[in-house]
Amino acid sequence: MSERANKFSTTGLLADRKVTQLMAFTAFTFLVFSYFSSDIFFTPENFLSMAYQVPEIAILSIAVMLSMLTGGIDLSIVGISNASALIASYIMTQKMSEEGAISNSWILIACLLGILMGLLCGAINSILIAILNVTPILATLATMTLFNGIAIGITNGVSVSGLPEQFMRIGNGTLFGVPSPFVLMLVIAGFVGYLINRTGLGLKVFLIGTNRKAAQYSVMGDRKVIAWTYVISGLLSALAGLIIASRTSAASPDFGNSYILLAIVIVVLGGVNPMGGFGTVTGVVLATIVLQMVSSGFNALRFSQFFYLAAQGGVLVLVMILNTVLEKRRINKSINKSLGS
């Protein structure tokens, strides 16, 4: 019992250190851009627009985080979110009258079917990865092509636009003065945080990510746990897709292709170990906010979007290099310490 408590306090400490580092980094980015672009960046309008843009990418990143915690990866998130958004949007536009009127129940049905699509896609990933033992990278690379292909096939490659007004209110409205997508994101982050920190499933996720073989020998049903993470990842992707559709009033098969790199950058920056076994929801949400600030800041300073792309890649590689160098130093230090004593 004491050992278990001990383990939790050390991971808690480690989590705190990463989160503290990130908070400092967030504050630093905020100050830099506020200083250089006080007229555009440091305005309430800009923060409001960031609050509308952060949720979708944060939710996608949380989905990637879940799969990464088990030592896998989910590259099909964007494929799933687009497919779900397209199904929901298609149903809505079909059931809409000429004047754009539609009953709330049809919107609800459309959203539920979109979510169902996400669950279904997640289940396909689960079957490939957990049951057939396909490597997660390869399985999700294949399903990403498949889901994207299905979306293109259904819509002939064109986007569905002109969604009903009630639906758009979800993505553009406010709840208690806070943008509603942001509230949704907090609810989802809270749910996933609870799931991975307070439930048996979450504990197993971390154990599998730390050592799959050990998890296998302890008969905890590792396949079932992995299957669940990809289904939940599909669900989260679908929700992100619906939020995107409702914010932009459109769904398209090639929307947000750049989000895959971005989501992985965020997850790694947020302190999740790509080999599995460590990560926090707080870290991921903070990292999303940092990158959104960088994106808005670059925009305000009139850097091109491709410069932002290069910066994303640079951040990813640099953070990984920093992590490995620091990790090595830490290990050497602890070895020296134990040799000294």
Place this chain on the structure above:
Amino acid sequence: MNIKKLLRRNETVLIFAIIIFSLVIGSKSPEFFTLANLFDILRSSFVQLLFALGVLIVIISGGIDVSFPIVGIFSGYTAVIIMQKLELNPESLLIPIVLAVLIGIALGGFNAIAIAGFGIPTLITTLGTAGIFRGVMLSFIGASFISDIPIGLDKFSTSDLIKFESDAGTLVRLHILVIPVTIITVLVALLLSRTIFGRSVYALGGGAEPTRRLGISVKRTQAKIYMLVGGLSGLAGILYVSLQRKANPYDLAGSELDVIAAVVLGGASIMGGYGTVFGTVLGVLFINMIKNNLVLLGVSSSWQRAAVGVLLVIGITIQAISENRKNKRQKSASDSEVA
């Protein structure tokens, strides 16, 4: 090798798949079995095959590379820009090719530093560098489409080895690239099977630690692999520019999946340690045959991507099932030994 083993090989399965698919399409539309169509499939396969050979080497070594299309277009586009800026002899074909290959090797070196030098996972590294390369190219080197590529490159796109008019009146052309691409393919096959480097690539795919214990430098092997892949991608990129007769910096991005699909369908194991050049050639031909001829089967072009996805899912499923079976067999064999 006994027949049962031969039948179980991925290459054999793929050959059967190609034959069956040809018969199905051929029965629906006789246009399929013409020399013109065969040469068309070949022509659309050259660039992809060069990329695929690079990817094959990486996959055998147990890694994965998603940056190669960006490395390719970066090299091809930048080589054209350098040619124009420095006013190098526009008639020359060799100069742009050498330039592109060198740029490709340099970009591959970048991957090599991150992967071999710092030990960062290959997928993460190449995702990151793909972003860096694309961003740097489009924000610093150029973002506009170049239609007047140097004459040498432009002329090369219409250099045909065989060219005649068929009885039906269609022009049948076999591009001269078939010779160099074949030579490179054979060279890569020899490199993988006959050299110490090639065998260390397979060893590395089997496991890094055992490779180290064999006395092979893992880092040096990895560095060579990623630079070699960079060079191959650079070559593919400049040939792509030449065949398209334009240098568009937005091209090729997103084509990594088709190439990886071809290599995996060709039987290379994504876990590393297994893969053949012959299988990769068949995989590339198969994918291109399907993409070029789905329309003849009455499948509309918007479903092409889904078709590639389905094929890929089927391919990896078959691979995974046979892998699982093999593991089970080995396990039961070792269990019975213990008993």
